[in-house]
Amino acid sequence: MKDTIVRASMKLFEERGFRETSIQDICDAVGVTKGAFYYYFTSKEELLMEIHQQYIDDLLNQEEKILNEELSASDKILGVMSLLMDSIRNNRAAARIFFAELRQLEGERLAAIITKRRTFRTNVEGVVRRGMETGELRDDVDPGAMTMAILGIVNWSYQWFQPNGKLGSLELARQFHRMIMSGIGKGGREGLKP
Amino acid sequence: MKDTIVRASMKLFEERGFRETSIQDICDAVGVTKGAFYYYFTSKEELLMEIHQQYIDDLLNQEEKILNEELSASDKILGVMSLLMDSIRNNRAAARIFFAELRQLEGERLAAIITKRRTFRTNVEGVVRRGMETGELRDDVDPGAMTMAILGIVNWSYQWFQPNGKLGSLELARQFHRMIMSGIGKGGREGLKP
Amino acid sequence: MKDTIVRASMKLFEERGFRETSIQDICDAVGVTKGAFYYYFTSKEELLMEIHQQYIDDLLNQEEKILNEELSASDKILGVMSLLMDSIRNNRAAARIFFAELRQLEGERLAAIITKRRTFRTNVEGVVRRGMETGELRDDVDPGAMTMAILGIVNWSYQWFQPNGKLGSLELARQFHRMIMSGIGKGGREGLKP
Amino acid sequence: MKDTIVRASMKLFEERGFRETSIQDICDAVGVTKGAFYYYFTSKEELLMEIHQQYIDDLLNQEEKILNEELSASDKILGVMSLLMDSIRNNRAAARIFFAELRQLEGERLAAIITKRRTFRTNVEGVVRRGMETGELRDDVDPGAMTMAILGIVNWSYQWFQPNGKLGSLELARQFHRMIMSGIGKGGREGLKP
DNA sequence: AATGAATGAGTGTTCATTCAT
DNA sequence: CATGAATGAACACTCATTCAT
Numbered sequence: 073m074k075d076t077i078v079r080a081s082m083k084l085f086e087e088r089g090f091r092e093t094s095i096q097d098i099c100d101a102v103g104v105t106k107g108a109f110y111y112y113f114t115s116k117e118e119l120l121m122e123i124h125q126q127y128i129d130d131l132l133n134q135e136e137k138i139l140n141e142e143l144s145a146s147d148k149i150l151g152v153m154s155l156l157m158d159s160i161r162n163n164r165a166a167a168r169i170f171f172a173e174l175r176q177l178e179g180e181r182l183a184a185i186i187t188k189r190r191t192f193r194t195n196v197e198g199v200v201r202r203g204m205e206t207g208e209l210r211d212d213v214d215p216g217a218m219t220m221a222i223l224g225i226v227n228w229s230y231q232w233f234q235p236n237g238k239l240g241s242l243e244l245a246r247q248f249h250r251m252i253m254s255g256i257g258k259g260g261r262e263g264l265k266p
Numbered sequence: 267m268k269d270t271i272v273r274a275s276m277k278l279f280e281e282r283g284f285r286e287t288s289i290q291d292i293c294d295a296v297g298v299t300k301g302a303f304y305y306y307f308t309s310k311e312e313l314l315m316e317i318h319q320q321y322i323d324d325l326l327n328q329e330e331k332i333l334n335e336e337l338s339a340s341d342k343i344l345g346v347m348s349l350l351m352d353s354i355r356n357n358r359a360a361a362r363i364f365f366a367e368l369r370q371l372e373g374e375r376l377a378a379i380i381t382k383r384r385t386f387r388t389n390v391e392g393v394v395r396r397g398m399e400t401g402e403l404r405d406d407v408d409p410g411a412m413t414m415a416i417l418g419i420v421n422w423s424y425q426w427f428q429p430n431g432k433l434g435s436l437e438l439a440r441q442f443h444r445m446i447m448s449g450i451g452k453g454g455r456e457g458l459k460p
Numbered sequence: 461m462k463d464t465i466v467r468a469s470m471k472l473f474e475e476r477g478f479r480e481t482s483i484q485d486i487c488d489a490v491g492v493t494k495g496a497f498y499y500y501f502t503s504k505e506e507l508l509m510e511i512h513q514q515y516i517d518d519l520l521n522q523e524e525k526i527l528n529e530e531l532s533a534s535d536k537i538l539g540v541m542s543l544l545m546d547s548i549r550n551n552r553a554a555a556r557i558f559f560a561e562l563r564q565l566e567g568e569r570l571a572a573i574i575t576k577r578r579t580f581r582t583n584v585e586g587v588v589r590r591g592m593e594t595g596e597l598r599d600d601v602d603p604g605a606m607t608m609a610i611l612g613i614v615n616w617s618y619q620w621f622q623p624n625g626k627l628g629s630l631e632l633a634r635q636f637h638r639m640i641m642s643g644i645g646k647g648g649r650e651g652l653k654p
Numbered sequence: 655m656k657d658t659i660v661r662a663s664m665k666l667f668e669e670r671g672f673r674e675t676s677i678q679d680i681c682d683a684v685g686v687t688k689g690a691f692y693y694y695f696t697s698k699e700e701l702l703m704e705i706h707q708q709y710i711d712d713l714l715n716q717e718e719k720i721l722n723e724e725l726s727a728s729d730k731i732l733g734v735m736s737l738l739m740d741s742i743r744n745n746r747a748a749a750r751i752f753f754a755e756l757r758q759l760e761g762e763r764l765a766a767i768i769t770k771r772r773t774f775r776t777n778v779e780g781v782v783r784r785g786m787e788t789g790e791l792r793d794d795v796d797p798g799a800m801t802m803a804i805l806g807i808v809n810w811s812y813q814w815f816q817p818n819g820k821l822g823s824l825e826l827a828r829q830f831h832r833m834i835m836s837g838i839g840k841g842g843r844e845g846l847k848p
Numbered sequence: 849a850a851t852g853a854a855t856g857a858g859t860g861t862t863c864a865t866t867c868a869t
Numbered sequence: 870c871a872t873g874a875a876t877g878a879a880c881a882c883t884c885a886t887t888c889a890t
Binding site for chain 1: 862866
């Protein structure tokens, strides 16, 4: 039941937004009364928290697996990008909520999610930094900025990515990765100081 | 007065969000009554529209200037990225509202803003495509996807960019541009089909 | 100007009702600002009063003429009925307001109009009473009730009378008068106690 | 509770009018909060609809009974007139609202009530027409106009009828019926073509 | 004679939440 | 487990009216 409510609300939150969806809307969709809702959740915010938690925990789990593998920095970056693109494809509603409705959390709940988000990002930044140290990646750019760029590319895709488009999530991740690694300029490495 | 209201509301919308800010909040901030607000705006949505309109119109104007200059594709891309980073830096509140509160517009207003946003993006895509045709840019990647990547990097920065951070908006744009053009991989062009 | 406002507001009050028409609506229709309105009227209620006053004064004037003529009770009744039907036909908006928006007046203004309305009615009742005394009319019915019936027939017509219908106001008044005087029963005077 | 609200609001609507009575007024009168009101009604208009519906449905039911009896046209007309006078006496508030606040309904609701009102009227007109065909009633007057006259007499009474007056509703209906059937003129049938 | 800006009290409506049953 | 009734605080919006200019 609790899960039924979570799933129904995810659909509604994606379509209309968190604030624009009332508890009544959710109850109507599930076919229960408000009393039932408050038996399973203490507040609307807790429901939102549940969604955030599930999403970020899943991401962190998968990220950990990639990080623990014996891979080059480049391949780890590809792995994380694929992971995010996939999760946006397969979990569109949750992804949208995760990126757009963080603000609706408050206090401790907000802090908890922010911490986990930071962990996810810091992990990627670690990969980038180590890649620079080992010489696999250029070290004349800021590792933090590059991390934000990498995440920006994939995270932003929740705004436009269509699962039925001509490029799938994996193919997109590959092309993004190619750009990040080799650039799209043709004649050598312009912009690089010698 | 109208402008005073717009400015005060931008601040509040940025801090709390559009839905979370009441007309009363805005009036309290400005020091007028609700009647005064409705003398200048017919609805809360109209106020939001005003903010969106100003922001996107300004962006389109500046984009046009860059597009009309005699520049390489690479430089035009740098120009657009700088433009966006700058506007996020100097117009933080408007940028945040522009990216996060599109959903709150409805009907014709929504359509009008979406159209302008699409124009902005299509213009960038045009630069990328032409760069590929002239041989300045690699043509083994999808121009649409690359455009989204470029815009994703800078647009996403409204979520984390701090004007007081160690890297300024221009420096960030330059580093992002370098990544996009040359990649951050070191040993040649991995990922490229021969 | 004052008259222009009265006429425009009558049209609007008829279409939408007094409460449902705002001062702004009236000003828009006339093409002036609210300041101008309040130059000519001290309040919305005063405007309504003006309409009531004009209407009832006109009715009272015409009624007086009929009453002063040398006519039978029957003819006087026909005269008053024609007068009311005509005024509903020619002054549809004012009539509708007069019958439907009395309630919107308060205090002295309300009292003044009620007094005049009573005068109009009492005058008709006087005709009926005298008709009964002189033997022209049956005296086995209540004169007050008969007066209310006579006025009810014509006053109610503001709800349904269409100037373009197959029967004109004069023809309707005649048919109503015939019914009142002779009844619509055929075989003699049923219902009458011997 | 729903019924309590309906009854309290009927009283207030009669005294002050629909527009002039706020939801808050109703809630204060009943002793509940606005939330409770909106638990039972989706809008103020729905409450008004409820009142209209109850009133006209009751009227139609009673009318049908009269129509199905084996009665002369004259008696059926008396029956309908008594019915309306009675309902105005016993249900003064509802009657007043029914006659004066139709305008406040909109769209489908308005259409539904108008349809039922028309049915009531058409039924009376049917009695009049058949009375003319069978020769019970004069056929040198317009049946539609006569119907409107009959209804006008009784409907208008909601404006003046006092239950405590010297004439009761039944006695009034009888006197009105006598006038309609036999007229109040004394000397034969003036106005009749030979 | 008329404007334009502003007020202030009020309106209908929404909604997360509570709680006795 | 779950319901149905009810709360209370807030919300966007309206409008008759005022007044300095």
